[in-house]
Amino acid sequence: MEYILLVVVFIPLMVSIFLNSISTLLDERLTTFITINGALLSFSISLFMFGFLLLDKFKPISLKLYTWFPDPEIMFEFLLDGLSGTMMLLVTGLGLVIQIFSTSYMSGDPRYVKYFVYFNFFVFSMLLLVMSANFLVMFFGWELVGLSSYLLISFWSEKKKAAKAGNKAFVLNRIGDFGFLIALMMILNTYDTFSFKKVFATTLINQPENLDLIVVFLMIGAFGKSAQFPLFSWLPDAMEGPTPASALIHAATMVTAGVFMLVRISPLLQFSELSSILIISIGLLTALISAFAAINQDDIKKVLAYSTISQLGFMFIAIGAGAYVAAIFHLVTHAFFKALLFLGAGAVIHEMHHEQNIQKMGGLKKKMPMTAAMMGIGTLAISGIPPLAGFWSKDEILASTFANGGIYYVFWALSLLAAFMTAFYMGRHWLLIFHKEPINKIDDVHEAPKMMTRPLLLLGIFSIFIGFINTPFFHGLEKVLHYTLLDVEVTHLPEGIAVVILALISIGAGFTGLGLAYLVYIIDIFSYFKFEIPFIKEVKGLSSNVLYLNKVGHTLFVQIPKSLVRKVAVVIDGLVIDGFVNGVSSFFYKSSKIVSVTQSGFVRNYVVYFGLFLLLLISLFIATPLIAL
Amino acid sequence: MIEVTTDWYLSLGALLFSIGFIGMMVRRNALIMFMCIELMLNAVNLTFITASKHFGTIDAQVAVFFVLVVAAAEVVVGLAIIVSIFKKQETASVDILRSSKG
Numbered sequence: 001m002e003y004i005l006l007v008v009v010f011i012p013l014m015v016s017i018f019l020n021s022i023s024t025l026l027d028e029r030l031t032t033f034i035t036i037n038g039a040l041l042s043f044s045i046s047l048f049m050f051g052f053l054l055l056d057k058f059k060p061i062s063l064k065l066y067t068w069f070p071d072p073e074i075m076f077e078f079l080l081d082g083l084s085g086t087m088m089l090l091v092t093g094l095g096l097v098i099q100i101f102s103t104s105y106m107s108g109d110p111r112y113v114k115y116f117v118y119f120n121f122f123v124f125s126m127l128l129l130v131m132s133a134n135f136l137v138m139f140f141g142w143e144l145v146g147l148s149s150y151l152l153i154s155f156w157s158e159k160k161k162a163a164k165a166g167n168k169a170f171v172l173n174r175i176g177d178f179g180f181l182i183a184l185m186m187i188l189n190t191y192d193t194f195s196f197k198k199v200f201a202t203t204l205i206n207q208p209e210n211l212d213l214i215v216v217f218l219m220i221g222a223f224g225k226s227a228q229f230p231l232f233s234w235l236p237d238a239m240e241g242p243t244p245a246s247a248l249i250h251a252a253t254m255v256t257a258g259v260f261m262l263v264r265i266s267p268l269l270q271f272s273e274l275s276s277i278l279i280i281s282i283g284l285l286t287a288l289i290s291a292f293a294a295i296n297q298d299d300i301k302k303v304l305a306y307s308t309i310s311q312l313g314f315m316f317i318a319i320g321a322g323a324y325v326a327a328i329f330h331l332v333t334h335a336f337f338k339a340l341l342f343l344g345a346g347a348v349i350h351e352m353h354h355e356q357n358i359q360k361m362g363g364l365k366k367k368m369p370m371t372a373a374m375m376g377i378g379t380l381a382i383s384g385i386p387p388l389a390g391f392w393s394k395d396e397i398l399a400s401t402f403a404n405g406g407i408y409y410v411f412w413a414l415s416l417l418a419a420f421m422t423a424f425y426m427g428r429h430w431l432l433i434f435h436k437e438p439i440n441k442i443d444d445v446h447e448a449p450k451m452m453t454r455p456l457l458l459l460g461i462f463s464i465f466i467g468f469i470n471t472p473f474f475h476g477l478e479k480v481l482h483y484t485l486l487d488v489e490v491t492h493l494p495e496g497i498a499v500v501i502l503a504l505i506s507i508g509a510g511f512t513g514l515g516l517a518y519l520v521y522i523i524d525i526f527s528y529f530k531f532e533i534p535f536i537k538e539v540k541g542l543s544s545n546v547l548y549l550n551k552v553g554h555t556l557f558v559q560i561p562k563s564l565v566r567k568v569a570v571v572i573d574g575l576v577i578d579g580f581v582n583g584v585s586s587f588f589y590k591s592s593k594i595v596s597v598t599q600s601g602f603v604r605n606y607v608v609y610f611g612l613f614l615l616l617l618i619s620l621f622i623a624t625p626l627i628a629l
Numbered sequence: 630m631i632e633v634t635t636d637w638y639l640s641l642g643a644l645l646f647s648i649g650f651i652g653m654m655v656r657r658n659a660l661i662m663f664m665c666i667e668l669m670l671n672a673v674n675l676t677f678i679t680a681s682k683h684f685g686t687i688d689a690q691v692a693v694f695f696v697l698v699v700a701a702a703e704v705v706v707g708l709a710i711i712v713s714i715f716k717k718q719e720t721a722s723v724d725i726l727r728s729s730k731g
Contacts, residue, residue: 601727607653
């Protein structure tokens with residue numbers, strides 16, 4: 001039974017290798033056939049496995065595949081519990097839907113097959129990450145998703161921007177991975193094992209002294225992968241990749257790997273007060289900064305990218321507040337509505353002939369009614385309007401943060417602000433694309449093909465209903481994660497009337513945000529004011545430049561080190577190293593010039609030398625008296 | 630009657646070797662130089678045999694056989710080289726061949 005886990009993980013890898021090895025023989029139809037059927041197969045097996053788990057009340061299934069080293073025990077082992085089961089379904093399910101969308105979106109691309117090779121490779125890496133039963137296997141998956149993300153971001157590498165964005169993503173991820181790697185070494189040193197089960201069991205009995213440090217380094221890994229402050233600037237750039245790939249990797253699954261990992265290590269996290277505070281503060285900071293940045297972006301995908309960062313910030317807030325179920329819940333709902341929004345954006349970009357500036361769009365709801373409706377659902381869902389998915393999860397995060405009390409009231413208020421901003425910029429996004437009268441007349445735009453709208457419809461339906469898996473009335477997801485969080489203290493919703501009041505407040509924030517967006521961008525309320533609003537230009541500039549963080553980062557971490565290194569290079573490399581190397585070579589060159597005079601090229605001269613040395617030898621022979629003849 | 634002692638043979642060997650050596654130094658014709666080498670080799674052989682006779686052992690005579698075999702092989706290779714040199718430059722002078730000049 002356990003071996004079916006392997007099948008789920010390795011089908012995408014097989015598909016990837018198979019497509020790659022016969023890529024020259026394949027046309028688009030055949031590729032589509034293979035990849036869609038592969039995805040369908042792995043999704044059905046995932047469903048089957050999940051059903052099996054469900055019948056067994058989510059008791060973890062583990063598979064020890066191979067022991068690499070016996071002592072300290074390092075194994076290739078896999079684990080299927082509620083947490084990895086949920087992620088498995090999410091990855092394979094969304095993978096299937098997005099691949100269907102991709103077949104239409106990528107159609108006509110000269111490297112159509114390669115795209116699906118990378119895509120399937122990503123699905124494999126992500127499954128490896130989520131199904132791992134120890135830190136090492138997780139790290140393998142962690143690195144491989146980074147690689148496939150890099151490959152897909154710079155998929156159109158002939159565009160210089162895309163190639164650069166890929167590099168940036170890779171390098172910034174590397175900083176996070178470095179933290180993960182240090183944490184791995186510390187774990188092995190402290191616990192003598194990588195296995196989650198043993199590490200958690202040991203920690204429950206007595207906590208090692210360097211637990212804080214381990215968790216902080218793991219957290220840095222999570223920040224890199226999940227694009228949290230200050231490692232977030234790669235995600236907006238990553239939008240250079242194909243839109244469906246962005247939908248799966250940079251919105252729904254890969255970037256949530258950090259959240260997944262922190263929930264996975266929640267038994268460690270609960271003992272580390274320091275990192276909880278760090279996580280919630282960074283999450284909050286990220287949520288606010290990126291929500292602020294999203295308000296004034298003009299690129300249809302960049303708005304969504306900043307929104308993704310902001311929503312990931314919410315998940316980190318949930319983790320910091322100890323509401324692990326809420327974090328995973330928001331991860332799941334976010335995956336659906338953000339994939340929906342991205343695919344919708346993809347459809348718009350596709351029909352607008354690769355125009356991505358939302359200022360140049362407008363009035364598309366008449367031309368693309370289906371896309372408009374589905375993106376509307378996505379917008380409402382992310383804004384937290386009940387009864388759509390986003391409402392339930394976001395409200396659970398907010399309420400759980402509130403339930404902690406003390407300083408967490410402040411965190412709650414700031415998160416509420418971020419939620420309000422979310423509604424505002426998402427409202428702006430939808431209104432500018434679909435509702436506002438266009439500045440220039442847009443002709444020649446039609447509804448996207450069926451292969452695009454059908455996945456949208458499916459995701460739209462999910463975005464409405466997926467929230468019902470974990471409501472205050474039905475704790476579905478909590479039951480799913482029961483075994484995963486067995487020994488973990490989870491923050492729950494506050495009791496009684498407080499929940500309702502908090503919910504009403506956050507609904508209010510959502511509606512206010514959307515309404516304000518309508519007032520500002522459609523009715524243009526500012527034009528009715530008689531006076532200039534002070535600093536509006538500066539604020540706009542700050543927003544569209546993301547508080548100039550990118551520029552500051554570029555100066556601090558690229559330009560200054562670059563000029564420093566250049567100076568060092570001149571001194572150390574030029575004078576010391578080159579001097580040494582050149583000195584040695586010139587010494588031998590000069591001395592050999594002197595000696596080479598003796599090499600006349602006449603054989604008889606050599607014979608003379610030979611004779612002279614012979615004489616020398618003989619005279620030595622004679623001069624040494626004690627040679628007995 | 631003068632008795633021919635070991636010293637005479639050794640002196641003859643030294644004389645032959647010196648002639649060969651001086652020949653190597655002063656002559657330019659590759660063929661003559663080759664003959665000088667042969668002369669030196671045989672001078673050494675003579676010395677070996679004299680020593681063998683003087684000490685009453687057979688070791689040195691074995692060494693002579695080795696030298697003869699090597700000399701035969703050397704003649705084969707050396708003559709072939711000299712012929713090809715001659716074919717190339719129509720003289721057997723070695724002074725033209727100076728590519729090993731430093």
